[in-house]
Amino acid sequence: MSVIRPCLEADFGPLLAIINSAASVYRGAIPDDCWHEPYMSGEELKSEIVSGVVFSGYEFANMLVGVMGIQRVRDVSLIRHAYVLPELQGQGVGSSLIKYLLGEYGGERVLVGTWAAAEWAISFYRRHGFVQVSPELKTRLLKSYWTVSERHIETSVVLTFGELEAWS
Secondary structure, rough: OEEEEOOOOOHHHHHHHHHHHHHHHHHOOOHHHHHHOOOOOOOHHHHHHHHHEEEEEEEEEEEEEEEEEEEEEOEEEEEEEEEEEEHHOOOOHHHHHHHHHHHHHHOOEEEEEEEEHHHHHHHHHHHOOOOOOOOOHHHHHHHHHHOHHHHHHHHHHEEEEOOOHOOO
């Protein structure tokens, strides 16, 4: 039996473990100066939660196996930290989570940022109706809605859910 549910305080450890386990695919794909071990520390995760990232989790057989966050920033919702345990990737967990979040927030302007080298992630979001924005718009959106370094901006892409005209 599987269920998508809000992540609770008691889920902090499993949430962090899922993020770091699944993020291992970025090692070697993203620039070395953007990779660190662990990929996300407990303090970083706490900071993300304090800044308004709300996580939903996919629970299978009473175990959290996938997570995806969403953060409201002014007039948009940002998909943040979408991860599935490596052994369950490709089995619909991520698709279920994104469909759930889009069902909840899809009437709003939704953005997602990811590493440009993460072709698998870009493909995943495209399959779910996201469209990659131009490099110029990407830079403007990253500077407006995220708090990231210039290096991160250089090595990232942004995708929007639905029509690009909304961002003109």
